[in-house]
Amino acid sequence: MNDSASAVSSPASRSTGLLTDKYELTMLQAGLRDGTAHRKAAFEVFARRLPGERRYGVVAGIPRVLKAIEDFRFTEDQLADLDFLDEQTIEYLRNYRFSGQVDGYREGELYFPNSPLLTVRGTFGECVILETVILSIMNADSAVASAASRMVVAADGRPIIEMGSRRTHEYAAVTATRAAYLAGFTSTSNLEAAYRYGIPASGTAAHAWTLAHVNDDGTPNEEAAFRSQIETDGVDTTLLVDTYDITKGVETAIKVAGTELGGVRIDSGDLGAVTRRVRKQLDDLGAHNTRIVVSSDLDEFSIAGLRGDPVDGYGVGTSVVTGSGEPTASMVYKVVEVEGHPVAKRSSSKRSVGGAKRAIRTHRSTGVALEEIVFPFDAEQPEVPSHLTVRELTVPLMRDGHVVEGLPTLEESRAFLAEIRGTLPWEGLALSKGDVPVSTRMVGFPPAK
Amino acid sequence: MNDSASAVSSPASRSTGLLTDKYELTMLQAGLRDGTAHRKAAFEVFARRLPGERRYGVVAGIPRVLKAIEDFRFTEDQLADLDFLDEQTIEYLRNYRFSGQVDGYREGELYFPNSPLLTVRGTFGECVILETVILSIMNADSAVASAASRMVVAADGRPIIEMGSRRTHEYAAVTATRAAYLAGFTSTSNLEAAYRYGIPASGTAAHAWTLAHVNDDGTPNEEAAFRSQIETDGVDTTLLVDTYDITKGVETAIKVAGTELGGVRIDSGDLGAVTRRVRKQLDDLGAHNTRIVVSSDLDEFSIAGLRGDPVDGYGVGTSVVTGSGEPTASMVYKVVEVEGHPVAKRSSSKRSVGGAKRAIRTHRSTGVALEEIVFPFDAEQPEVPSHLTVRELTVPLMRDGHVVEGLPTLEESRAFLAEIRGTLPWEGLALSKGDVPVSTRMVGFPPAK
CATH class of the missing domain: 3.20.140.10 (nicotinate phosphoribosyltransferase)
Structure with missing residues (x-):
């Protein structure tokens, strides 16, 4: 026994000898x-x-x-x-x-x-x-890989980002990313997997980013969050629009970024209905090329269920790293x-x-x-x-x-x-x-x- | 990117910085x-x-x-x-x-x-x-830990051995063992967990051991396998008796070890019916103190279902390391x-x-x-x-x-x-x-x- 609270593998980590019964x-x-x-x-x-x-x-x-x-x-x-x-x-x-x-x-x-x-x-x-x-x-x-492959087939050519690291053991996350990429996922949120295996990394912002932008009186300021993200990452970034109200979020996103905004991400709600509404809103605003990326507990069945909806990419977390059941x-x-x-x-x-x-x-x-x-x-x-x-x-x-x-x-x-x-x-x-x-x-x- | 096939964590493993999105x-x-x-x-x-x-x-x-x-x-x-x-x-x-x-x-x-x-x-x-x-x-x-705790309650005081390492990521296995032990499991098969966290390790033999003992003409020789195990580990060991025929296996086990045999393990079949029959057989042979340990895809429900049967200990694998669903x-x-x-x-x-x-x-x-x-x-x-x-x-x-x-x-x-x-x-x-x-x-x- 050496390190009772080790979050990572032991110093003798090049040896796999004790990974046995x-x-x-x-x-x-x-x-x-x-x-x-x-x-x-x-x-x-x-x-x-x-x-x-x-x-x-x-x-x-x-x-x-x-x-x-x-x-x-x-x-x-x-x-x-x-x-x-x-x-x-x-x-x-x-x-x-x-x-x-x-x-x-x-x-x-x-x-x-x-x-x-x-x-x-x-x-x-x-x-x-x-x-x-x-x-x-x-x-x-x-x-x-077996679960991920079914998701890739269900996505029918649309890209899938693997983003499930937080739902599984910290090192299982790294190899799960590898397996998902093997199966056809497009990229990952996990930086250790990007570093170790050369898998493309992606991701832009979480709700925490929007929530961190409050005015001095504590009221939300989504616009400030979007503006700052655009300034740092450019208009091709993807803005997360569902922290408060999605319709308002989309409106603010295009107001800040213009119609060349790369994408919006939606992480809650009835994704089929919401994406159809958001697509129409984006098109009405002239943002025809702004992509819609969805996440929120997706698995191969919900991915397939969105096949007829205006979804340009999926973010998949829990279900892929846990083998979808x-x-x-x-x-x-x-x-x-x-x-x-x-x-x-x-x-x-x-x-x-x-x-x-x-x-x-x-x-x-x-x-x-x-x-x-x-x-x-x-x-x-x-x-x-x-x-x-x-x-x-x-x-x-x-x-x-x-x-x-x-x-x-x-x-x-x-x-x-x-x-x-x-x-x-x-x-x-x-x-x-x-x-x-x-x-x-x-x-x-x-x-x- | 450093090591495309690394089974273990990278040399920079004391850093957790890249375990992030x-x-x-x-x-x-x-x-x-x-x-x-x-x-x-x-x-x-x-x-x-x-x-x-x-x-x-x-x-x-x-x-x-x-x-x-x-x-x-x-x-x-x-x-x-x-x-x-x-x-x-x-x-x-x-x-x-x-x-x-x-x-x-x-x-x-x-x-x-x-x-x-x-x-x-x-x-x-x-x-x-x-x-x-x-x-x-x-x-x-x-x-x-949450799944394991339910199993410990279901076992109602009988010991449970964690033996699921082979069903999950090689390092998730080590920390799963730790979580199961926290929840009240008695011991583990995993030697890295024993080494790293001081958890008691246990386990005796697999079917491979019995199967490896064939005569020169290729016919099975379960008795030779049991005899060798007893010679090395002593009569207090647990013999796995279900490789060929359970009744014959129990008979051979007691013939080789005597009535002071520590235990028999059963890893297949209808465990309730089988343990009752084996208990009677052991008692009839005079091996009243020989324990019966069962394994084979147990979870909290099947553990609870065996509460009325003559089971002295459980070996639990897949279900505990995967959180039982x-x-x-x-x-x-x-x-x-x-x-x-x-x-x-x-x-x-x-x-x-x-x-x-x-x-x-x-x-x-x-x-x-x-x-x-x-x-x-x-x-x-x-x-x-x-x-x-x-x-x-x-x-x-x-x-x-x-x-x-x-x-x-x-x-x-x-x-x-x-x-x-x-x-x-x-x-x-x-x-x-x-x-x-x-x-x-x-x-x-x-x-x-």
């Missing part, structure tokens, strides 16, 4: 004693179902996972705290560097129930202790192969298929995705009819503990997702609950012994 | 130009409603907030990235140290809609830019006073009461809480009838930018919550949706101008 290390210890830790094993990340009966999920967090695996090591301070372990285990952790193989889906790839998203191969000991941190990252990032992607990390033998849990509700896996997706000549075929990792790729095209979903990510060269950048993964999302059958983009549009078929797996 | 800094810049930044202001954290129509919320994250405020400063690297700001603003941020006053509710205190949870006083400029990081921490930590506490940070004048937004759905505030709670002679009374920060404490006792809810937290001495430790706040929770009227502990059991009354505020 105690039982991973007690299993390691028992495994070092009985030899199990040295057995060859394969672990797999997959999801038994998609949260909220959604139609597809978006894989996110892959570069963060690979970095966390590389940083999975232990400082002497940390080791001193692990007093429940014997000397052999401490020594193992002191020297720990993951030296195995990781293969999996690209960041930005679509996934479905039972897609083999990540396959981690090495010794049982070196793989088992990575479970927690791999799942933390993939579950958090994929939950946000589904804050975790419910992915699991299961051992699937030990010394070449497929293994799987058999208890009633959580059955799975043993054996390390890879996957391909078939597409019709139109480009539309048809089926995901999952087959044994070391097997030949299954034959598919010649009128279908085949895309390999499983790509090498780490070799002998090192991240492979040439993995896509965040921008490239963002473009990849935008393209791949277009291959979903049309029902796959529906916001309603329902069946997944691309089924997953397991080919070539023997029954468990 | 861009508009906070553009407002600061405009405020430095027009003088607003130097006006005396008070900001307030409060929640307009409790998520999910719950009966009470639990304040959490206070020491983390105070630390984040102390660490709110900017490195030269960070400043270089803020190229949208003028030199005057950059210079302000370079020298920024919060020097104002913070007062608020203790960590572990109960709260209700419109409770004035935190009051931050200083200049408009120095207070406004703290909004995002204060809310991130309080919203995340209070969401978890309410992943954020929806607290806001609003300017309430400028140069001594109360200010408040007036737009339809988001009205609030202006003016800096403090609060007391009255209790009947039985100790039961009656009412929360909110009054102007600088006013005299309102008179209450002499048969009621009064508790001051607002305490000093920072003076002139420094955290006050003697704030409670995590253990003390945990004990405080356990005690204060006992003052709720009985309907306040109900899990069902409903009205809050303690109403909040505003006294002595003039109408906004």
Whole structure:
């Protein structure tokens, strides 16, 4: 224990070793004693179902996972705290560097129930202790990206600003921003995400700005707030017009900025009715190019509901950083192969298929995705009819503990997702609950012994 | 931008300055130009409603907030990235140290809609830019603590292990653990939380451990897994008995460990029916003291549903770290006073009461809480009838930018919550949706101008 009130990560923050569950290390210890830790094993990340009966999920967090695996090591301070372990285990952790193989889906790839998203191969000991941190990252990032992708589709080309940092853990906010941007959000309010990931930052003013402009007798002075903002940020800024009265706010905004005002933001009320009224008011005032940006607890459904209204951009906060009702992607990390033998849990509700896996997706000549075929990792790729095209979903990510060269950048993964999302059958983009549009078929797996 | 795949926080992690929204800094810049930044202001954290129509919320994250405020400063690297700001603003941020006053509710205190949870006083400029990081921490930590508290009540004295790290962001996991422990959870699986906050860690083995023990022909060998675990961890360990067949698993567990086995864990199936059967089986085998621990997507409702069953402990994961359906506490940070004048937004759905505030709670002679009374920060404490006792809810937290001495430790706040929770009227502990059991009354505020 070092800092009981730390708002940020500990000084040993380059180490991810303690971002793990105690039982991973007690299993390691028992495994070092009985030899199990040295057995060859394969672990797999997959999801038994998609949260909220959604139609597809978006894989996110892959570069963060690979970095966390590389940083999975232990400082002497940390080791001193692990007093429940014997000397052999401490020594193992002191020297720990993951030296195995990781293969999996690209960041930005679509996934479905039972897609083999990540396959981690090495010794049982070196793989088992990575479970927690791999799942933390993939579950958090994929939950946000999956929700964000639905919002991007609902927005139908209109820009969305991510502005939910205040609604989630201070560092989860940073990576949520990254996941939202991956999914097609245009920019973010979060400056740490802009700094760390190069994501465009945006934002102009809050209600506090308008409220801070009171006259000497305490009466509001919205005009002074607008005038000052225009003087500092120029007429292309966006003025927040709903602090007191929206109609009056719009009138004051144009009076101060002129008809070249960049935009107005509305953060309350019945946004459909209000935006129609404001658009008419702006047009009547001659401010035809002044954009209307809306915020206020928007999610994919309310975004879609505004499709027919004069909205030029959305600001989305709470719903995107919390996965819009589904804050975790419910992915699991299961051992699937030990010394070449497929293994799987058999208890009633959580059955799975043993054996390390890879996957391909078939597409019709139109480009539309048809089926995901999952087959044994070391097997030949299954034959598919010649009128279908085949895309390999499983790509090498780490070799002998090192991240492979040439993995896509965040921008490239963002473009990849935008393209791949277009291959979903049309029902796959529906916001309603329902069946997944691309089924997953397991080919070539023997029954468990 | 420095590290595009960082799994952890940046090397400048002691700085929380960039954990903010861009508009906070553009407002600061405009405020430095027009003088607003130097006006005396008070900001307030409060929640307009409790998520999910719950009966009470639990304040959490206070020491983390105070630390984040102390660490709110900017490195030269960070400043270089803020190229949208003028030199005057950059210079302000370079020298920024919060020097104002913070007062608020203790960590572990109960709260209700419109409770004035935190009051931050200083200049408009120095207070406004703290909004995002204060809310991130309080919203995340209070969401978890509020959900966790309901689970602790539902468990009715039985221990609960927090084991949800894998279902949320890798650092949100650490602070979620802290919030769950504050609320009365007994221990955690998360080793970083154990290291950082001194929370007891627990956990024994996963299904992977059992699955890794296969014979040379690939057939399962649960007995070898159990035997090895017992040899390493002793007979007081907990064996996970549901990898293949629960009845067979229990039989094997007792065969290997003897009747002094510490516990068995069951992670699937109809837990009520299964625990009753397993209890009978254990008793028939003479293992009367062997505990039964259950896990598998438990939340406060399923915990309560098992109250009549032979369960000795719960493992709770996803639901607690995600706030059991309410992943954020929806607290806001609003300017309430400028140069001594109360200010408040007036737009339809988001009205609030202006003016800096403090609060007391009255209790009947039985100790039961009656009412929360909110009054102007600088006013005299309102008179209450002499048969009621009064508790001051607002305490000093920072003076002139420094955290006050003697704030409670995590253990003390945990004990405080356990005690204060006992003052709720009985309907306040109900899990069902409903009205809050303690109403909040505003006294002595003039109408906004």
